[in-house]
Amino acid sequence: MAEHVAHPAAHPALPEPDVAREWLETMTIIRRFEERAGEMYAKAKIGGFLHLAIGEEATIVGSTRALRDEDYLISTYRSHGHTLARGSDPNRVMAELFGRVDGLCNGRGGSMHMFDLANRFMGGYGIVGGNLPLAAGFALSSDYLGRDEVTLCQFGDGASNQGTFGETMNLAALWRLPVVFMVTNNQFGMGTALERHSAVTDLMRKGEGFGVPGMRCDGMDVMDTYRVTSEALAIVREERRPILVEAVTYRFRGHSMADPEEYRTKEQVDEWRRRDPLVVFGDQLVAAGILDEDERERLDREAIERVDAAVAFADASPHPPPNALYDDIYVLGDQVRGWYSVDERTPTPHRGEDERAMDTADLPRDEHTDVAAPKSADAAQRDAD
Amino acid sequence: MAVLRYREALNAALREEMARDERVMLMGEDIGVFNGAFKVTAGLLEEFGEKRVRDTPISENTIVGMGVGAAMTGLRPVVELMTINFSLLAMDQIVNHAATVRYMFGGQVKVPMVVRMPQGAGHQLGPTHSHSWEALYLHVPGLLVATPTTAADAKGLLKSAIRDDNPVIFIEHEYLYGQRGEVPDDEDFTVRFGEAAIRREGSDVTIVGISRMALTAARAAQTLSEEHGIEAEVIDPRTLRPLDLDTILESVRTTNRCVIVEEGWPHGGVGANLAALIQEQAFDDLDAPVQRVTGADVPMPYSKPLEQIAFPHEPQIVDAVLATLGARA
Numbered sequence: 001m002a003e004h005v006a007h008p009a010a011h012p013a014l015p016e017p018d019v020a021r022e023w024l025e026t027m028t029i030i031r032r033f034e035e036r037a038g039e040m041y042a043k044a045k046i047g048g049f050l051h052l053a054i055g056e057e058a059t060i061v062g063s064t065r066a067l068r069d070e071d072y073l074i075s076t077y078r079s080h081g082h083t084l085a086r087g088s089d090p091n092r093v094m095a096e097l098f099g100r101v102d103g104l105c106n107g108r109g110g111s112m113h114m115f116d117l118a119n120r121f122m123g124g125y126g127i128v129g130g131n132l133p134l135a136a137g138f139a140l141s142s143d144y145l146g147r148d149e150v151t152l153c154q155f156g157d158g159a160s161n162q163g164t165f166g167e168t169m170n171l172a173a174l175w176r177l178p179v180v181f182m183v184t185n186n187q188f189g190m191g192t193a194l195e196r197h198s199a200v201t202d203l204m205r206k207g208e209g210f211g212v213p214g215m216r217c218d219g220m221d222v223m224d225t226y227r228v229t230s231e232a233l234a235i236v237r238e239e240r241r242p243i244l245v246e247a248v249t250y251r252f253r254g255h256s257m258a259d260p261e262e263y264r265t266k267e268q269v270d271e272w273r274r275r276d277p278l279v280v281f282g283d284q285l286v287a288a289g290i291l292d293e294d295e296r297e298r299l300d301r302e303a304i305e306r307v308d309a310a311v312a313f314a315d316a317s318p319h320p321p322p323n324a325l326y327d328d329i330y331v332l333g334d335q336v337r338g339w340y341s342v343d344e345r346t347p348t349p350h351r352g353e354d355e356r357a358m359d360t361a362d363l364p365r366d367e368h369t370d371v372a373a374p375k376s377a378d379a380a381q382r383d384a385d
Numbered sequence: 386m387a388v389l390r391y392r393e394a395l396n397a398a399l400r401e402e403m404a405r406d407e408r409v410m411l412m413g414e415d416i417g418v419f420n421g422a423f424k425v426t427a428g429l430l431e432e433f434g435e436k437r438v439r440d441t442p443i444s445e446n447t448i449v450g451m452g453v454g455a456a457m458t459g460l461r462p463v464v465e466l467m468t469i470n471f472s473l474l475a476m477d478q479i480v481n482h483a484a485t486v487r488y489m490f491g492g493q494v495k496v497p498m499v500v501r502m503p504q505g506a507g508h509q510l511g512p513t514h515s516h517s518w519e520a521l522y523l524h525v526p527g528l529l530v531a532t533p534t535t536a537a538d539a540k541g542l543l544k545s546a547i548r549d550d551n552p553v554i555f556i557e558h559e560y561l562y563g564q565r566g567e568v569p570d571d572e573d574f575t576v577r578f579g580e581a582a583i584r585r586e587g588s589d590v591t592i593v594g595i596s597r598m599a600l601t602a603a604r605a606a607q608t609l610s611e612e613h614g615i616e617a618e619v620i621d622p623r624t625l626r627p628l629d630l631d632t633i634l635e636s637v638r639t640t641n642r643c644v645i646v647e648e649g650w651p652h653g654g655v656g657a658n659l660a661a662l663i664q665e666q667a668f669d670d671l672d673a674p675v676q677r678v679t680g681a682d683v684p685m686p687y688s689k690p691l692e693q694i695a696f697p698h699e700p701q702i703v704d705a706v707l708a709t710l711g712a713r714a
């Protein structure tokens with residue numbers, strides 16, 4: 001497979017051995033994590049939608065490794081890889097997929113809505129293009145507070161057709177905000193091919209009319225992605241103006257798990273699979289003498305073990321208790337002490353914070369979900385009396 | 386006490402909070418050089434500079450979204466939208482993001498942001514600039530909703546909104562901008578969310594008036610007293626989320642009758658919601674069905690006479706009160 005890279009050892013951007021190994025490790029963790037997530041979805045351990053980033057690992061790792069710890073990263077509904085690359089504990093990412101209490105978001109967000117503030121992973125978002133204004137807002141904060149941070153905003157080729165794309169490009173350029181917008185061009189907006197959804201297919205040029213210059217990287221090549229993203233980040237940090245980077249990549253799996261992939265040919269998928277970023281980069285490291293085949297295998301085995309442990313952790317983590325239903329809707333305090341709400345669980349109006357007083361242990365089990373079903377506050381009160 | 390117009394009271398609140406907290410900053414269309422479409426932000430650009438008072442392009446969804454992002458990362462943005470109708474362009478950022486991120490990310494972030502916008506009919510601005518949509522925002526868990534009626538409440542509630550850590554939809558009223566009222570000078574004067582104001586005491590019927598309708602209801606109450614010998618208690622909830630239902634229920638338990646007045650549409654309105662809450666909580670205390678007086682179920686027409694009959698005035702409130710007392714005139 002190494003024939004795609006003519007002179008791997010002579011590649012100008014090959015990083016230090018430790019760094020190179022870490023990149024490959026992270027790409028491998030993401031790959032193995034996504035594969036196992038797919039299996040867990042098939043076993044109904046994971047609900048809802050599941051969007052895998054298999055094939056896009058070089059784009060994810062190459063771009064996030066160009067960030068400093070204090071920089072902000074924001075992504076989309078295809079974001080397990082981004083949060084893992086940013087340093088999130090795989091256990092907690094898998095637990096979030098399982099909807100469990102130990103998930104990154106306590107089981108409230110699921111696959112499409114990862115978030116890890118401690119690692120400045122500022123979220124996966126389910127609304128296509130909805131994350132662009134937020135990214136500009138992070139950059140506005142950085143600028144306003146006089147901080148050196150930069151925001152990297154990842155979105156797909158499909159999002160480049162949303163109104164927020166043009167609006168945010170314009171505002172970011174107008175206000176000279178430190179954002180690198182990275183359009184991950186994986187060739188399809190869900191099942192609609194790039195040339196069928198965008199009049200301009202040269203996506204790096206799509207910001208030019210708004211005053212945002214473009215750059216492009218080979219998103220299948222982790223070194224090229226790192227090099228171009230680093231350059232963009234340096235310009236943005238220094239010159240305080242946004243740049244749009246197009247990362248040309250491909251997802252090997254469907255848009256989501258519910259995708260029969262009738263919009264593309266097996267030949268096209270196979271063609272791209274020959275450029276598998278893990279294989280290409282691994283081959284390069286072996287050719288450069290940074291890694292031998294045994295180490296390469298061990299690295300893969302360790303990734304599988306790490307992901308197995310994450311599955312075990314997620315499976316053992318409890319579902320959120322029913323009395324967590326109303327947590328974190330509001331910041332409660334002296335000003336907002338609760339809010340009136342009525343629903344079928346609590347036929348009398350109640351203030352939200354009263355939900356916390358419900359006793360979980362006494363609640364009846366719901367056999368369909370194996371989650372303790374809440375009963376009315378009245379019933380809980382009667383039991384308490 | 387100083388006598389200020391409602392818009393001046395809002396302006397004072399913004400000025401004081403910006404002086405009090407460096408993180409408070411303003412964004413909106415024509416709020417700076419133009420001094421605001423309704424002059425609420427007059428003089429603030431001059432006083433605080435372009436860093437803190439930002440004229441924006443006409444991009445409602447992105448302005449609000451930037452506010453959400455900035456609030457998530459340490460600022461306390463106050464975003465102005467020129468009318469409530471334009472806020473529909475920002476509905477994605479308001480509902481899917483501002484109201485939701487704290488919950489869906491397991492409480493890791495907060496969104497201390499205020500989105501200010503005026504609403505209301507009466508200026509012949511037609512079907513895209515005149516609506517009253519507090520009910521749209523009341524519907525959304527995660528948002529706080531304020532509907533100040535007096536100049537003092539405009540100031541006190543806006544200061545509370547800016548200091549609160551939750552996203553606040555702050556609904557002003559175009560008619561009220563020019564109205565004068567006494568406003569405390571004290572810079573620490575605030576009005577706490579979730580505390581209704583009893584505008585007039587009475588024991589025969591409770592009238593709940595939302596936004597401008599609290600004033601219209603108070604005038605109707607005066608007429609009821611003078612012409613019919615009926616003493617109405619007039620309650621202005623001031624905030625709809627959180628809602629001071631206790632004060633309303635306490636009044637209804639005394640008067641046994643309730644009329645709810647709002648400028649917005651009837652279906653799924655504030656009154657529909659409140660009537661349901663009252664019948665659930667105080668059914669046995671009611672001597673008559675809860676009455677609603679609402680805006681007409683139409684887009685707001687331009688024609689002056691049509692517009693005037695499309696939102697409530699005193700006579701409709703008086704009629705509704707008489708009906709609930711079984712004494713329709």
